[in-house]
Amino acid sequence: MKRIRILHLLKSDRPKDNVVIKGWVRTKRDSRGFSFLEINDGSCLKNMQVIADSSLANYEEIKKITTGSAVAVTGSLMESPGKGQQWELKAEKVEILSIAPDTFPLQKKRHSDEFLRTIAHLRPRTNKYGALFRIRSELSLAIHKFFREKGFQYIHSPVLTGSDCEGAGELFKVTALDLNNLPQKDGKADFSLDFFGMEANLTVSGQLSAEMFALAMGDVYTFGPTFRAENSNTSRHVAEFWMVEPEMAFSDLADNMNLGEEFLKYLTGYIMDACGDDLELFAKYVDKNLMTTLEGLISSDFTRLSYKEAVEILDKSGQNFEFEVGFGLDLQSEHERYLTEHYFKKPVIVYDYPKNIKPFYMRINDDNITVAAMDILVPRIGEIIGGSQREERLDKLETRMDEMGISKEQYWWYLDSRRYGTAPHCGFGLGFERLLMFLTGVINIRDVIPFPRTPNSISF
RNA sequence: UCCCCAGUAGCUCAGUUGGCAGAGCAAGUGGCUGUUAACCACUAGGUCCGCGGUUCGAGUCCGUGCUGGGGAGCCA
Known part of the structure; x- marks a missing residue:
């Protein structure tokens, strides 16, 4: 079944059965008998709140989900009884695509921009x-x-x-010459032998x-x-x-x-x-x-x-x-x-x-x-x-x-x-x-x- | 390239006059009947950026290197 983006799901005007979302866990809150998962899929700022009940077959696995993990959730979109969000997804199936180990560097709290630059990929x-x-x-x-x-x-x-x-x-030079063995002419690099037959640069x-x-x-x-x-x-x-x-x-x-x-x-x-x-x-x-x-x-x-x-x-x-x-x-x-x-x-x-x-x-x-x-x-x-x-x-x-x-x-x-x-x-x-x-x-x-x-x- | 500031747990930071290395969050374990960066208890976690020096003793003072940041120049 095709995933629906959270951006679109949150704009729904009525409950929906059998929807699939896929994304990354921002935070998990456990309660007795069930867990809340906050899922973000990058389509919008807001997360989808997922309710994972202990009756789910893999609930013991679900309890091990960490911040940063990737999941696919199938379930029903329902009005949320809690404050803070209109909709929530009652999970019928939570598929764990991958668990992020505890070395995942992003915490739930705020990070400095300087630190985030050192993990620009995340x-x-x-x-x-x-x-x-x-x-x-x-x-x-x-x-x-x-x-x-x-x-x-x-x-x-x-x-x-x-x-x-x-x-x-200043220009970045572009060359296909072997920089460790540059052809020389009159004591300078000979770019007439280079790819373009002359010096080239990035624009x-x-x-x-x-x-x-x-x-x-x-x-x-x-x-x-x-x-x-x-x-x-x-x-x-x-x-x-x-x-x-x-x-x-x-x-x-x-x-x-x-x-x-x-x-x-x-x-x-x-x-x-x-x-x-x-x-x-x-x-x-x-x-x-x-x-x-x-x-x-x-x-x-x-x-x-x-x-x-x-x-x-x-x-x-x-x-x-x-x-x-x-x-x-x-x-x-x-x-x-x-x-x-x-x-x-x-x-x-x-x-x-x-x-x-x-x-x-x-x-x-x-x-x-x-x-x-x-x-x-x-x-x-x-x-x-x-x-x-x-x-x-x-x-x-x-x-x-x-x-x-x-x-x-x-x-x-x-x-x-x-x-x-x-x-x-x-x-x-x-x-x-x-x-x-x-x-x-x-x-x-x-x-x-x-x-x-x-x-x-x-x-x- | 120049001037200034900073570097302590995975992250954010405190650390007084030079005298036992700390907190919150994250992680782990347990608890909690609907949470909202959840909450409560416990556990574990350290090359105090590197090197050298001063000192009985250095996270703390001095020198030096590296890294990051702010400002300036160059420019968009």
Whole structure:
């Protein structure tokens, strides 16, 4: 008989006979003559309370069931006479699929996030991480739904790349050469003998691929893993993370800001709607202000101001910042958080940054000093979206690449898009994990990705 | 990579001035007629992160290494 998921069973509007559930025992409470089993199957936060009577043939075995054991229960769904749950399952058969020995590391009480990271393979069996990864799954779906409704097409940008893209961060090198016996040429490794005949890396961004496709298919997006080999040891960085990168043809920076704002509001509303029970756990135990923050994002118009105005506000703030504020200097975490958390108290979009702190592909403004860039800042996270209008004019792009010492030969294909039917276009990148942190109130990025990759840590 | 903090039972943590290694939960045994992170009693459980030093005596003080965390930079 096919198992029914606890999520669906708990939504039943009437008693049901002959149902089968399969899952893991969260806790067992024995009474004289019968036992209560709390079963969780991962389909939802709630457990199914199972009543196992001593009249069951294998009751002596049932009494030995431990936390973490896997069971299949056949029985009748009945109204529960006890308080705390509407339904319970009166067992007719309890099949013990496997008993977890007493070394099972999860206790019924709360564990620290630090400890759970050391058993990342078991943490989805806890309430918090089960809820988190259900939200992660729903959020992925919501991203596709948003773009589909907007007429965007999904592009699979490559994971292996020959270019280093915007020079964003350190690269993970990819090779099929024998690292213990590297072929040498002029004292260096000879990658002409490697699989691709040249150096290859894991991608740091799908943007350049997305641009090529936007200039063919109109509106597109990528959503996939990206890799940075930076030795970052913070609660906001991992070496492998997922990024969403939309790219729109025939659009300018204002369109880009509008899309970013609409996108964040859609996703936040979607999760509040689709993940009520799971989100409630985070509002209750992780961040008491979570719902206020999320509702604030949905209901407010994001403040839009130029980088120049932002610097003026910071200058006049009277705050004692650790880092200097001034035109031409990048905004630091503390500056971004001051703007969104204290000064405006809502999401903020900063645009028109000085060109010297931004990459080569951003469109130069008429002042020849700033570029058409925009960052969206949200409370608690800081920068959650970074984007720009791209430089579509071939001569300006080449000049800028020369200035910055970027090889035009290597990017011949990128420049081709500006030779043949170039058009204004723009896009942005959103760190998927950072969005999850914002939506759940979780403060460490290692806790919103199934198996985090950080310096010195790739055991799982 | 830099600055700061921490490491005691399977887990969460206490351990006073340097003087017998502790509690709750988990585990085991027994009890309890409907429990809700059940409850009650009992049992068992320790390389006090590693190495070195000071001392009559170190979980406690000093040095060093490792691991984890917080903050910063880099960035998403």
